[in-house]
Amino acid sequence: MAEYDRRTIEELVDGTIDFYKLKDMLSNFKDKNRFETYLSILQERVPWSDPILLPVGLHLYIVQKQDGSRIVKCDCGHEFCDEKDNWKLHSMIHVRDTEEKMSEIYPKLLAPDPQWQVIREYYCPSCATQLEVEAVTPWYPIIKDFEPDIDTFYNEWLQRPLPIGE
Amino acid sequence: MSINLSKKQQALSQLKGNPIGWEGKTLKQMRQDMDEVSRSTGHYAGLETLPFKEANPIRYEKIFAKLRGGVVHARETAKKVAASPIVEQEGELCFTLYTPEADSVVTSTGIIIHVGTMGAAIKYMINNDYEQNPGIADGDIFCNNDCQIGNVHPCDIHTIVPIFWEGELIGWVGGVTHVIDVGATSPGSMSVGPVSRYDDGYQVACRKVGQDDTLSKDWLIESQRSVRTTKYWVLDEKTRIAGCHMIRDLVLNIVKEEGVDAYKDFVREVIEDGRRGFINQVKTLLIPGKYRQVSFVDVPYKNLNVPPYARLDTIMHAPTEVTVHNNGKFEIDFDGANRWGWHSYNATPVAITSGIWVMMSQTLIPNDRVNDGAYYASQFDLPYGSWLHPDDIRTAHSYSWHFLVSAWSPIWRALSRNYFARGYLEEVNAGNANTSNWLQGGGINQFGEIHAVNSFESSAEGVGASAVKDGISHAAAIWNPEGDMGDMEIWELAEPLLYLGRNIKPNTAGYGKYRGGSGYESLRMVYGAKDWTMYFMGNGYMASDCGLMGGYPAASGYRFEAHGTDIKERIEQRLPIPTGGDSDPDYPEYEENMDAKEIIRDKQSITTETVYENYDLYLNYLRGGPGFGDPLERKPSMIQDDLNEGHLLPRYAEKVYGAVVTQNDKGHYLVDEEKTSLRRAEIRKERLHKAIPAQQWMESEREKIINKEASVQVRHMYAGSFALSERFNAEFTEFWNLPVEWKLTEDELEVPVFGAKINKNPS
Ligand SMILES: [Zn+2]
Numbered sequence: 001m002a003e004y005d006r007r008t009i010e011e012l013v014d015g016t017i018d019f020y021k022l023k024d025m026l027s028n029f030k031d032k033n034r035f036e037t038y039l040s041i042l043q044e045r046v047p048w049s050d051p052i053l054l055p056v057g058l059h060l061y062i063v064q065k066q067d068g069s070r071i072v073k074c075d076c077g078h079e080f081c082d083e084k085d086n087w088k089l090h091s092m093i094h095v096r097d098t099e100e101k102m103s104e105i106y107p108k109l110l111a112p113d114p115q116w117q118v119i120r121e122y123y124c125p126s127c128a129t130q131l132e133v134e135a136v137t138p139w140y141p142i143i144k145d146f147e148p149d150i151d152t153f154y155n156e157w158l159q160r161p162l163p164i165g166e
Numbered sequence: 167m168s169i170n171l172s173k174k175q176q177a178l179s180q181l182k183g184n185p186i187g188w189e190g191k192t193l194k195q196m197r198q199d200m201d202e203v204s205r206s207t208g209h210y211a212g213l214e215t216l217p218f219k220e221a222n223p224i225r226y227e228k229i230f231a232k233l234r235g236g237v238v239h240a241r242e243t244a245k246k247v248a249a250s251p252i253v254e255q256e257g258e259l260c261f262t263l264y265t266p267e268a269d270s271v272v273t274s275t276g277i278i279i280h281v282g283t284m285g286a287a288i289k290y291m292i293n294n295d296y297e298q299n300p301g302i303a304d305g306d307i308f309c310n311n312d313c314q315i316g317n318v319h320p321c322d323i324h325t326i327v328p329i330f331w332e333g334e335l336i337g338w339v340g341g342v343t344h345v346i347d348v349g350a351t352s353p354g355s356m357s358v359g360p361v362s363r364y365d366d367g368y369q370v371a372c373r374k375v376g377q378d379d380t381l382s383k384d385w386l387i388e389s390q391r392s393v394r395t396t397k398y399w400v401l402d403e404k405t406r407i408a409g410c411h412m413i414r415d416l417v418l419n420i421v422k423e424e425g426v427d428a429y430k431d432f433v434r435e436v437i438e439d440g441r442r443g444f445i446n447q448v449k450t451l452l453i454p455g456k457y458r459q460v461s462f463v464d465v466p467y468k469n470l471n472v473p474p475y476a477r478l479d480t481i482m483h484a485p486t487e488v489t490v491h492n493n494g495k496f497e498i499d500f501d502g503a504n505r506w507g508w509h510s511y512n513a514t515p516v517a518i519t520s521g522i523w524v525m526m527s528q529t530l531i532p533n534d535r536v537n538d539g540a541y542y543a544s545q546f547d548l549p550y551g552s553w554l555h556p557d558d559i560r561t562a563h564s565y566s567w568h569f570l571v572s573a574w575s576p577i578w579r580a581l582s583r584n585y586f587a588r589g590y591l592e593e594v595n596a597g598n599a600n601t602s603n604w605l606q607g608g609g610i611n612q613f614g615e616i617h618a619v620n621s622f623e624s625s626a627e628g629v630g631a632s633a634v635k636d637g638i639s640h641a642a643a644i645w646n647p648e649g650d651m652g653d654m655e656i657w658e659l660a661e662p663l664l665y666l667g668r669n670i671k672p673n674t675a676g677y678g679k680y681r682g683g684s685g686y687e688s689l690r691m692v693y694g695a696k697d698w699t700m701y702f703m704g705n706g707y708m709a710s711d712c713g714l715m716g717g718y719p720a721a722s723g724y725r726f727e728a729h730g731t732d733i734k735e736r737i738e739q740r741l742p743i744p745t746g747g748d749s750d751p752d753y754p755e756y757e758e759n760m761d762a763k764e765i766i767r768d769k770q771s772i773t774t775e776t777v778y779e780n781y782d783l784y785l786n787y788l789r790g791g792p793g794f795g796d797p798l799e800r801k802p803s804m805i806q807d808d809l810n811e812g813h814l815l816p817r818y819a820e821k822v823y824g825a826v827v828t829q830n831d832k833g834h835y836l837v838d839e840e841k842t843s844l845r846r847a848e849i850r851k852e853r854l855h856k857a858i859p860a861q862q863w864m865e866s867e868r869e870k871i872i873n874k875e876a877s878v879q880v881r882h883m884y885a886g887s888f889a890l891s892e893r894f895n896a897e898f899t900e901f902w903n904l905p906v907e908w909k910l911t912e913d914e915l916e917v918p919v920f921g922a923k924i925n926k927n928p929s
Contacts, residue, residue: 012589017634026593030451039589055587058796092859093860103752104821105822110751111721111722112719113769121853128850129796132715141901147456149455153455
């Protein structure tokens, strides 16, 4: 069973990890304490103190609020919605649905044809980070990517208490 | 070797009509009993403990190592018998050992999707009482390539050999190779021309083709007369038989050394062990919950030279909901997948499920314990009547991979959300490339022979980005973890096509904080052929997957072909000719160095046979992989490398990445970090300025839906999904808050609806 120090996991988060170290990590059995170390690194880096229950995207977290609710929060501090809701419905959206908007980012022949497909970009309303991109047909319902069962995950799989605020 | 004795005993036993299974059972009884006991106990073969493994752990591992090593070795050795570059260069073959009931025990490397398909073929023989007629005896050789019995597409030919020990069947070994042609309507292994089963080529439905380890003469004659590439057909078959016989010898030697009872205990336990190992991996790497994702691929058939009922534009739809259950069970539900169609991209349930295991073996279960244990720990819901579970025997499957690859790719994203949340960032993968284009065709080649080609350059596409680094460029294809792009020199021998270029293709990787791997492109010139045709096969109008967590999808496809060029004259006059890549298709350069009667550059990336003369050109563009994370977070130094290494056209450095770029006097690109950081801050402001709140956008989209404003192909896709799934229809109606009277049917679209009327799906 592998074990990694905090610094290695920090390098992983920062994308600065040495290639051969990464390759060994991929080949090896997983380390049991990864989640704990990872969570504490992320918690240390965010500018707010709500305990992180689960990272759900590159900048998104499900956090525990003091009133007992669980919400989706951006690392900039923007609070989207309850964890059960789809955060995308509370984001800013830019839809590339014309040839002109497509050709801003692809040469014309390399872009999807908007008669067939559009590109939907979801931004954080506060920091404007692009949090998710969907390439779907017109009319496609906004996808709810992830519905984790946090209680079962902590109580039964990890068998550790849920983080609670001070 | 007791083979003579066992043959006598067996002949005697069959004469008496004795069953060949264990404990005097028929194979059919064994299969039924196995299903029953596994279902009722929740453990494979009812094994609540693993007594053999627990009592003899070292002996257990030794048997496993011998079997796995032997099976892998057989593949490596057999590969050398082959002549087809698809097998010899690309390793498009695989061998698997099964229990008598057709559960897989151990498999080789290679195209391991066939662990499932050959298992399905053996099960078909068992369920159809092959034990009585045509009989199953030591030394028999069976062949199958029928998709609806158990295959992905007809060009994967199975050779299946039973393994007997003292008159009793102790297992099966199957070998598969991807052959270069099966005599379909157009040359090549994965034809685009077929729209029904009867165009798909030679179909062999679990047929006994040999006895006493010898192929029957009538089979040899008929099969060779049914395909275009006779020589490769024969050598591929010898390859498969050689591998199967090596593995049969291996098993018989292990039985001799360890005893038949130990072998029997082992094969049962190793599958239950595989089931437990899979659940353990799920609980180690995933998070209980639901994960939703979708992908599409374009089927642009409106103007294609196919029968009239097939001439329509449509889209294949693969929505998936992955459920990771509290007990570690893994379920994938394809509810909402739309109807099968008159094209060669339909799939069978076994192609979908086996294919997902191929993917899993590269991510969730990356070890040598891939067997049917994982299958027993999971559940697939595949809607009947859809493209992945046709309700009609007439469906064509020759290029099933057109969508299989993209249909699984979103599942890779679902898994990646789990890995990301648990901190296993090294495992995150934004998805995989649409593994096209497929350069295929045939005619009379440079050696004057009837020939067909299928360039497996497509086994090296851009890999998806991870959460810690870029995807690997021009590197891999999901369907063969061991594939590579092959040597140009070999392809030039296999195909009457010279290379005028093989280059990284800029802007094909999905952009992101970490970009996908870039695709590449080969410019091929026809040379030395007679009566030559080729066609294109890939996604064109659509990107076949999304990016992940802010990353973009990979670029979509297009085609370039040129006919009636003056390249011959230009070579004679020593004038420049087109070479290298079509690096910026907005500003094409090939045309500057040639004249041609016809130049086609468009997004119709699926075509049927087109005649090519010598000195005509064909561009083979292999796709990139999707990206991860917001491109504005990409390190300036990485953007600089992208520019200098040809992964990115300079004019997109600012538009996509917000990079402020200069070029030094040596032509080297430099990214100014400070200016880039300022520019990125502006871009963030611009984003919020041009974007609108999602719920406001939904209002305007809802209006479009109510007014049915969308292209026919988009409406046809939804209508085909609604027709098969009330649930998908209800969820759609609810999400968009549509009036109850809003309906969309296939009939109202004024396109052919052949095949939709039989609708055996009760929903
Ligand atoms: Zn934010």
